[in-house]
Each structure stands twice: as C-alpha cells, then as structure tokens.
C-alpha cells in the first residue's frame with residue numbers, strides 16, 4: 001500500500017506539470033524559510049535619501065516611501081505570506097474535517113444538523129465569508145487568519161461529507177461496525193485513511209486560494225498590520241505609486257501570482273495523477289517479453305480455439321524487485337468447452353482471469369508468449385480492436401456482483417449500456433434486449449426488474465443479472481471468477497446450472513475459477529490445478545478422482561469430506577502454507593508441503609508432462625502417486 005502510494009506520488013512528479021509545480025513550490029517554501037534570515041536587515045533598512053525611487057542597479061524594484069528596498073521586502077514577506085496562508089488552511093481543513101465527519105462522530109441526528117449548516121455556508125462565496133468573519137474577529141493578522149480559515153471550512157466540510165458518506169457505506173466499515181468498533185476509531189482507522197488522498201489534494205489547492213485571499217485582505221487594509229508586512233500589504237503600498245514607479249506594485253503582485261500558481265498547479269497535478277489512476281482503469285498491455293519461467297506444456301489449441309494462452313506471467317513491482325504471482329500459465333479452450341482452474345487462495349487464479357480479460361492495472365505487468373482470443377492476437381491488437389472484441393465476445397462474472405454493479409443506476413440501464421456501446425443499439429432497443437437477457441437467465445418479471453436498483457435484487461439474482469450483462473453481446477467465452485462463493489448452496493447450484501445451460505445452448509466456452517475442487521470437477525470438462533502461480537496438473541474432470549497424480553491435487557481431493565468420510569477422525573488438511581510469491585522456492589513450489597519430496601524436488605521445478613492420454617502433471621514423483629491412483633485419494 002505504502003509503496004503503491006509512493007509510486008503514485010512519484011508518477012505525479014514525473015509529469016512535466018507536476019515536476020514544474022513541485023520545483024516552484026519547493027522554491028517558494030525554501031525562500032519562505034531562508035529570506036528573513038538572509039535579507040531582513042536589507043529589507044528593513046531605511047534610507048531617507050532614497051525615498052520612492054524607481055528601479056536601479058542597487059534597488060532592482062525601487063524603494064518605498066521610507067527608502068526601503070522593495071525587492072528584498074518582497075522576498076522577506078514570503079515567510080509571513082506563506083505562513084499565514086498555511087495557518088489559515090490548517091484552520092479551514094481541521095474545521096472542515098470536524099464538520100464533515102460529524103455524521104460519524106456525533107451520530108445521525110446531529111450529523112444532519114451539521115450538514116444543513118454546511119450546505120447553507122457553502123452557498124456563500126468564500127471571499128464574502130472571509131470579509132464577514134474579518135469584521136467579526138476584528139482587523140489584523142489574527143482576525144484575517146481566522147476569517148480565511150473559516151471561509152475555507154464549508155467547502156472542505158462538504159467534500160469530506162461526500163467522501164465519508166461514500167466510504168461509510170462500504171462493506172469493511174459495516175464489518176467494523178458489526179465488530180463493535182467505536183465511532184472515533186472507525187473514523188480514524190477505517191474512514192480517514194481511505195479518503196485522505198482527495199483531501200490532501202484539496203488542501204493544497206486551498207492553500208493557494210488562502211494565499212490569494214490573504215493578499216486581498218491585507219491589500220484592503222484588514223489583514224496584516226504595520227510593522228509586519230506581507231505581499232498584500234506591499235501591494236497596497238505599491239499601488240498608490242504605480243504610475244510613478246510600477247516596480248513597487250509589480251514585485252509583490254508577481255510574488256502572489258507565482259506562489260498561488262505553485263500551490264494550485266501542484267494540487268492540480270496531484271489530483272490529475274491520482275484521478276487518472278483511480279477513475280480511469282489503466283489497463284496494462286500484455287507484452288511478449290518478461291521474466292523467465294519453468295517450461296510448461298505446449299498448448300494443444302484443438303479445433304476452433306476460442307482462447308489460447310501460452311507462458312502467461314503476471315508481475316508486480318515489489319520492494320526487492322518484481323514479484324511474479326503468475327509464473328507461466330498455458331491453457332486452451334475450444335468452443336463450448338469448460339475448464340476450471342482450482343487452487344488455494346493466492347495461487348494466482350484471479351490474476352490469470354484478469355490477465356486474460358486485459359484487466360490487470362498498473363503497476364502490474366502482463367507477459368505472454370501467446371495470447372489469442374477468437375484468433376485475434378491480443379499481444380499485438382490495437383486498443384480499439386481489443387475493446388470491441390472483449391466487450392462483445394467475452395463475459396466476465398465476478399465473485400461479488402454487488403460491487404460489479406453501479407449501486408446508483410438501474411439494472412436495466414447498466415445492461416443496456418453494453419448494447420448501446422458495442423452493438424450500436426438505441427436506448428429502447430438496448431432496454432428491450434436487457435429485458436430479454438434477464439429473461440434468458442431466468443430472472444422473474446424482467447420488465448419490472450430492469451427498473452430496479454442492484455440493492456433490490458437478491459444475491460443470486462444479482463449474479464444472474466451479472467451473467468446476463470455478459471450475454472448482452474454474443475459471448476464466445478465466459479470467465480467466471482468464483483461466481484458462486486458468495487451464494488448459498490441452493491443458489492450456487494442454480495447459477496452453475498445456468499452457466500451450464502448457456503454453454504450447451506450457445507456453445508460458449510467457460511473458464512471457471514474456484515477454490516472448490518468439487519464444484520470445478522462437476523461443472524467442467526477439464527480441471528487445471530494451480531499452485532503458486534503455475535498449473536501443476538491438467539486433466540479431464542472425469543479422471544479427477546481416479547487419475548489425479550500430483551500430490552497437491554490428491555491432497556485437495558482428500559480434504560473434501562463426503563458421505564464415506566470417517567466422522568470420528570479429524571478432517572484432512574494440507575500441512576504448511578503456500579509460498580510467498582515474493583520468495584518462490586528454488587525447485588518445485590509444493591516440495592516443502594509434500595510427503596514425496598526429496599532432493600530432486602528442491603533442485604528444479606518439474607515441467608508439465610503428458611501421460612499420453614490427455615493428462616498432464618508437473619511432478620518428479622508422479623509415478624509414485626500413480627500406484628495409488630486407482631484408489632480414492
């Protein structure tokens with residue numbers, strides 16, 4: 001998380017605007033720090049013989065009505081100007097945060113009251129509020145700081161309220177509430193860390209605004225008072241003699257503009273950088289090069305292949321170099337064929353599915369020797385071709401359909417959007433197709449249901465709606481990533497039957513991902529067993545119980561209880577834990593947990609080898625386990 005955040009900020013600084021804004025801001029802050037130490041004496045030295053002089057070699061911007069050097073006064077004023085602007089921003093941000101989080105910290109009723117007050121305050125222009133507060137708090141530095149701070153607060157509170165409302169509706173906050181986490185802790189631990197980024201961006205921009213507002217108040221004479229001076233006061237003084245020598249007004253004016261720009265541009269650059277990465281999904285182009293992988297089996301594409309994947313690797317940058325959770329996956333699917341990927345949590349199943357659907361986001365890297373969908377090479381295809389191909393011919397079904405649907409839009413509109421985007425249908429046609437597709441997945445009363453929101457659907461119905469979204473086009477492949485994990489057993493069966501019937505009637509290939517070997521064994525033609533980023537066994541589902549040879553597959557099967565399981569004995573478990581993808585072991589990744597492992601297993605990673613009957617296994621000791629393969633593992 002921290003490294004991801006660091007890389008985002010580093011990414012922002014690498015853009016030309018971001019780098020320029022950061023350099024400018026650093027220069028302003030450095031000047032604020034050093035100028036009073038270096039040039040205070042020169043800035044305050046009175047020369048009665050040099051009163052209101054124009055620019056000269058000795059005084060670049062001329063002198064004021066006491067003969068003081070305007071250029072050095074502007075430099076020295078940087079500290080007070082920036083200091084006061086930052087102080088006002090801190091007051092505004094803290095007040096905004098307190099008001100914005102009131103609904104969480106004070107409870108719903110008091111929160112509603114605060115929201116109403118904030119809504120009214122937001123309606124007033126900031127500078128008007130600042131003037132209003134300046135009159136209340138009295139003229140002078142303190143009054144101006146409080147005035148500007150409180151003028152910033154309503155806008156900031158409004159933003160915080162919106163962000164808090166979005167975040168507190170999320171599952172992890174609900175879970176923390178159920179777990180009895182107190183309000184303050186909920187706010188500090190669960191909500192604020194998730195809304196911090198936009199708040200920081202806004203605070204930076206607010207600091208730029210505060211700087212300008214301060215200059216305005218001081219210029220009007222209700223800000224900084226003599227003998228102190230900030231840019232606003234210098235501007236006010238300089239303006240009276242602007243026609244005689246313009247330097248007196250120009251220098252503080254330029255300083256206000258440059259410093260204001262530095263804050264605003266920096267804030268904008270961060271907002272843009274962060275926004276790009278959160279709002280727009282940055283898909284990663286798969287590339288042919290990549291980290292070396294253990295040799296795997298050549299892909300038997302078969303007739304009419306829908307999907308051919310060879311040597312698929314997915315890597316992420318890690319603190320000690322790239323981490324490769326998917327280390328060379330090969331698979332091929334024909335029309336109407338169903339293959340299931342099974343494995344423990346963290347094996348790389350979801351990443352494989354996401355990589356196939358081109359949904360891996362930066363900084364992830366997808367590499368493959370071959371990645372073809374419906375004969376189109378996804379490695380070389382243009383973004384437009386891929387979008388069209390995947391948008392119309394690939395259906396993706398995720399584990400939690402609640403998060404896959406936009407909660408604020410009606411189901412019908414969300415389904416229709418697919419047809420409008422990819423099939424050029426008009427609104428009415430697309431909605432009619434949505435009704436038809438919902439009917440196809442056996443959602444009752446689809447005409448009424450299209451007008452409902454996702455929360456009005458039951459879990460099973462949402463999952464069907466998700467599948468129907470995939471069926472808005474004419475998919476050749478459905479990739480279903482744990483589609484039934486969130487559902488109860490009865491609904492699970494219905495969803496699996498639905499996928500099966502779609503496959504049978506429309507000849508659609510299915511890639512089903514599950515951690516449940518029984519589900520995969522029942523719903524698929526082939527079972528691909530994945531361990532630590534590799535396929536370690538690939539065999540027909542019909543042979544699973546009788547011909548599985550990899551100790552891991554056999555251990556997975558043994559861990560499934562059935563009617564014959566001796567209830568007096570503890571359930572079988574696989575000892576140990578899967579390896580950390582950041583530190584893959586030298587040889588076979590399963591060796592540390594395997595009863596058959598010996599030296600050969602730790603020396604080299606075995607390749608997937610064929611037994612000549614369509615079963616592939618990557619194990620140095622597959623023959624040892626074969627002896628027991630006739631029996632139930």
Ligand SMILES: Nc1ncnc2c1ncn2[C@@H]1O[C@H](COP(=O)(O)OP(=O)(O)OP(=O)(O)O)[C@@H](O)[C@H]1O
Pocket residue numbers: 316325343344345346347348349350351352364515581
């Ligand atoms: N964005 C990411 N950045 C870094 N590592 C990641 C990222 N996404 C996944 N991983 C790592 O890749 C590995 C495989 O993740 P993946 O989600 O594919 O597992 P999985 O087999 O689908 O497990 P599960 O059944 O729990 O979903 C995990 O160790 C995970 O921590």
